[in-house]
Amino acid sequence: MQGFFLDRDGVINCERADYVKTWDEFTFLPNVLPALRRLATLNLPIVVISNQSAIGRGLVARATVDAIHQQAQAIIAEAGGRVDDFFVCPHHPALHCACRKPQPGLLEQAAARFKLDLPECLFIGDAITDFQAAKAAGCQSILVKSGRQGAQLQQLMTTDNPAPIVADLAAAVELILSLEQRNYV
Ligand SMILES: [Mg+2]
Numbered sequence: 001m002q003g004f005f006l007d008r009d010g011v012i013n014c015e016r017a018d019y020v021k022t023w024d025e026f027t028f029l030p031n032v033l034p035a036l037r038r039l040a041t042l043n044l045p046i047v048v049i050s051n052q053s054a055i056g057r058g059l060v061a062r063a064t065v066d067a068i069h070q071q072a073q074a075i076i077a078e079a080g081g082r083v084d085d086f087f088v089c090p091h092h093p094a095l096h097c098a099c100r101k102p103q104p105g106l107l108e109q110a111a112a113r114f115k116l117d118l119p120e121c122l123f124i125g126d127a128i129t130d131f132q133a134a135k136a137a138g139c140q141s142i143l144v145k146s147g148r149q150g151a152q153l154q155q156l157m158t159t160d161n162p163a164p165i166v167a168d169l170a171a172a173v174e175l176i177l178s179l180e181q182r183n184y185v
């Protein structure tokens with residue numbers, strides 16, 4: 001493994017139907033801070049990959065989203081964890097950009113920035129579009145049930161090569177750590 005990509009809403013913080021527009025609306029999901037501390041022990045890049053169409057919809061300024069990310073990053077660091085960077089698609093879906101998941105653009109940008117081979121990377125997401133983006137980019141994925149599609153994830157997974165589905169980020173990190181351990185035996 002060379003690096004980890006994490007979706008934001010539904011993986012790190014609670015997803016809101018009306019978008020996270022202020023720091024007050026950003027709520028860490030349970031067990032996320034210790035999970036990020038555990039993931040950081042592997043000493044590999046950890047990058048958040050997030051669609052934030054609220055920017056393109058004019059609901060929140062890009063600078064505000066960046067400030068929310070800096071604040072989250074500081075709290076994660078205080079808890080002994082680490083997020084190295086945030087890659088955000090700010091576009092309205094109607095623009096059909098190359099970076100809005102399920103397109104692989106953001107994953108490709110992050111891999112280029114951190115000099116990572118995508119087949120050696122793993123994307124943890126909560127939505128089928130995360131799985132599709134990972135697949136399109138050629139990277140591995142784990143899906144978590146802590147987001148809005150939690151209950152239907154299994155049914156939505158229409159592929160003969162499905163990703164593991166686990167409860168939340170903490171469970172995904174435990175799975176990763178057990179697989180990494182096995183590789184080193
Ligand atoms: Mg999500």
Ligand SMILES: [Zn+2]
Binds near residue numbers: 089
């Ligand atoms: Zn975009």
